[in-house]
Amino acid sequence: MVDTLTGIPAPVSAKLAKNEAIKTASNFLREPLATELRQDTSHFSEPAVQILKFHGTYQQDNRDARQERRQAGLERDYSMMLRTRVPGGHVPAPLYLTLDQLSETYGNGTLRTTTRQTFQIHGILKQNLKTVIGSIIQQMGSTLATCGDVNRNIMAPAAPYQQRPDYRYAQEYAHKLADVLAPHTRAYYELWVDDQPIEIPEDPEVSQAKQFVGQGVQVVGSPEPLYGNQYLPRKFKAAITVAGDNSVDIYSQDIGLVVLTTPTGKLKGFNILVGGGLGRTHGKEETFPLLAQPLGFATPAEIYEVVQAIVAVQRDHGNRQDRRQARMKYLVHQWGIRKFRRAVEQYYGSKLKRFRVMPEFVAKPELGWREQGDGQLFLGLSIENGRIQDTPNCQLKTALREIAQHFALPLRLTPTQDILLTDINPAHREKINQILVDRGVLPVERIPPLVQVSMACPALPTCGLAITESERALPDVLRRLHGLLGELDLAHEPLVVRMTGCPNGCARPYLAELGLVGVTPEHYQIWLGGSPRGERLASVFLEKLHVDQITTMLRPILFCFQQERYAQESLGDYCHRVGLERLRPLITLE
Numbered sequence: 349m350v351d352t353l354t355g356i357p358a359p360v361s362a363k364l365a366k367n368e369a370i371k372t373a374s375n376f377l378r379e380p381l382a383t384e385l386r387q388d389t390s391h392f393s394e395p396a397v398q399i400l401k402f403h404g405t406y407q408q409d410n411r412d413a414r415q416e417r418r419q420a421g422l423e424r425d426y427s428m429m430l431r432t433r434v435p436g437g438h439v440p441a442p443l444y445l446t447l448d449q450l451s452e453t454y455g456n457g458t459l460r461t462t463t464r465q466t467f468q469i470h471g472i473l474k475q476n477l478k479t480v481i482g483s484i485i486q487q488m489g490s491t492l493a494t495c496g497d498v499n500r501n502i503m504a505p506a507a508p509y510q511q512r513p514d515y516r517y518a519q520e521y522a523h524k525l526a527d528v529l530a531p532h533t534r535a536y537y538e539l540w541v542d543d544q545p546i547e548i549p550e551d552p553e554v555s556q557a558k559q560f561v562g563q564g565v566q567v568v569g570s571p572e573p574l575y576g577n578q579y580l581p582r583k584f585k586a587a588i589t590v591a592g593d594n595s596v597d598i599y600s601q602d603i604g605l606v607v608l609t610t611p612t613g614k615l616k617g618f619n620i621l622v623g624g625g626l627g628r629t630h631g632k633e634e635t636f637p638l639l640a641q642p643l644g645f646a647t648p649a650e651i652y653e654v655v656q657a658i659v660a661v662q663r664d665h666g667n668r669q670d671r672r673q674a675r676m677k678y679l680v681h682q683w684g685i686r687k688f689r690r691a692v693e694q695y696y697g698s699k700l701k702r703f704r705v706m707p708e709f710v711a712k713p714e715l716g717w718r719e720q721g722d723g724q725l726f727l728g729l730s731i732e733n734g735r736i737q738d739t740p741n742c743q744l745k746t747a748l749r750e751i752a753q754h755f756a757l758p759l760r761l762t763p764t765q766d767i768l769l770t771d772i773n774p775a776h777r778e779k780i781n782q783i784l785v786d787r788g789v790l791p792v793e794r795i796p797p798l799v800q801v802s803m804a805c806p807a808l809p810t811c812g813l814a815i816t817e818s819e820r821a822l823p824d825v826l827r828r829l830h831g832l833l834g835e836l837d838l839a840h841e842p843l844v845v846r847m848t849g850c851p852n853g854c855a856r857p858y859l860a861e862l863g864l865v866g867v868t869p870e871h872y873q874i875w876l877g878g879s880p881r882g883e884r885l886a887s888v889f890l891e892k893l894h895v896d897q898i899t900t901m902l903r904p905i906l907f908c909f910q911q912e913r914y915a916q917e918s919l920g921d922y923c924h925r926v927g928l929e930r931l932r933p934l935i936t937l938e
């Protein structure tokens with residue numbers, strides 16, 4: 349059979365993935381979660397776990413304790429990880445203080461900033477989940493749709509440049525699009541605050557969005573006018589940035605929007621990219637990272653409908669049989685961008701405007717003290733692997749709490765797990781510096797550049813999918829690498845290293861200059877040749893290397909880089925220019 353909309357053969361009907369039945373039976377994200385929430389148990393069943401994700405929570409267990417507990421005949425040490433919904437990474441001080449306190453009282457005592465500008469709290473017991481999510485909602489925060497088969501947290505550059513209208517538009521539209529793409533079900537409020545009315549001001553621009561009638565998905569008259577009762581085939585990610593600033597890794601998104609303005613700062617519209625995504629599975633060649641491709645341009649009046657049309661195409665044509673092939677990147681890849689554009693135009697009801705020429709992206713670290721442009725300052729703090737905690741040498745968590753309590757500064761989370769403290773009165777600069785010094789928090793100038801720009805995913809012990817360490821392994825790798833860079837007079841290089849404990853790619857390693865992707869315990873696949881500007885994928889250099897051999901492997905490459913690089917050339921650009929085939933013979937590993 350041929351799809352009437354696109355002229356493309358419809359997928360041969362095959363068995364749906366088991367999550368599809370769970371979503372359909374859930375009564376718009378209620379059951380069996382609501383029933384199990386009332387039960388006195390330590391954990392949820394598998395169907396409830398899948399629905400729980402849409403509410404922003406993952407069920408996990410302490411993997412460090414798994415073996416010992418199994419041997420002792422005990423069940424797993426279950427707890428919940430919770431993720432906040434903060435479009436553009438914007439977190440008001442009262443919400444931060446609530447999260448800080450909840451992580452102390454009900455979590456594992458740490459907070460974690462993520463690669464999509466959200467906060468995670470790990471270690472919450474099932475019995476405390478309602479109190480924790482309820483408290484966040486009461487502070488006008490949310491965890492809705494930060495996981496599950498829906499649009500996730502929308503990213504935007506965090507920098508609060510007040511004289512740059514394009515930055516303000518990116519933040520503003522991140523919030524508006526987050527509303528447009530949010531699930532409409534009341535289940536979230538029914539479950540977590542007993543359906544108490546929550547005052548959410550309605551944005552008329554957003555609430556007038558058109559409904560896209562689907563093929564096979566019932567949306568007319570549905571409580572979910574965009575998603576229907578099956579929601580999307582898979583997770584969905586969107587980001588919005590400004591021309592030249594790729595801090596959000598725009599090419600890794602299902603939908604990437606780039607704000608374009610007139611010379612006087614008026615909003616012209618948005619360049620639209622589609623079909624990016626990074627997740628893959630070792631040994632499954634049919635899974636791979638892909639960069640987003642240009643789709644077209646939309647004016648501010650058109651953008652909500654165009655974005656919803658794109659989502660509706662994925663809703664109706666994305667693969668619902670095989671979750672490994674269900675991301676929109678595979679649909680765009682299989683159809684090709686022209687057929688995908690045709691489908692979007694048919695849903696939207698009109699031709700899309702052409703993608704506009706725009707300036708190239710540059711790397712934009714925003715750490716240290718900076719001017720906002722309105723007389724106020726902001727301070728970018730480098731948070732190693734996003735973990736906010738107190739250790740004997742550095743009480744970062746206490747320092748942030750004290751700053752939030754004394755100065756009530758709004759926070760912005762960056763896409764690289766860092767934090768910007770914003771709207772700082774210059775008169776408070778010294779006091780804030782003093783709090784940080786007293787608590788042992790290093791100023792950015794004393795943190796090696798590669799540590800500032802690198803990141804690792806959480807992996808063990810919380811992530812159920814981790815094959816090996818990441819957050820706990822990267823600091824030592826970077827320490828050794830920093831020593832090696834120093835020997836070669838390269839210590840000032842902001843080399844982008846990203847490590848993950850499995851190939852899912854949560855720290856976006858396939859866009860790094862050096863990507864370390866867990867393949868077996870203590871072993872990593874090595875990716876080289878990505879760009880510090882995030883517009884190119886790295887390639888596999890070695891299939892498997894022990895963590896202790898990473899610096900040995902890099903030594904001859906860095907030596908050649910130091911000898912042969914062009915002025916200002918980064919390691920990633922150098923590797924890409926000379927080619928990995930030329931670099932492989934340099935490696936001598938025992």
Ligand code: SRM
Nearest residue numbers: 462463464466625626627628804805806810811852853854
């Ligand atoms: Fe991720 C699953 C952590 C950003 C691709 N990711 C997971 C889970 C929830 C494991 C699970 O499903 O049980 C991890 C929880 C670990 C833990 O203990 O906290 C997890 N992902 C993270 C975070 C916290 C990593 C971090 O260092 O910050 C990031 C949270 C983002 C957020 O706030 O929403 C995170 N994950 C990403 C990204 C990067 C991004 O979105 O920009 C990617 C690659 C981009 C992409 O999606 O294509 C990513 N995560 C995945 C995948 C593979 C998806 C795929 O298409 O194959 C999985 C596994 C899955 O979905 O089946 C996954």
Ligand code: SF4
Nearest residue numbers: 805811814849850854
């Ligand atoms: Fe877990 Fe893998 Fe994501 Fe790391 S990359 S957090 S190990 S799913």
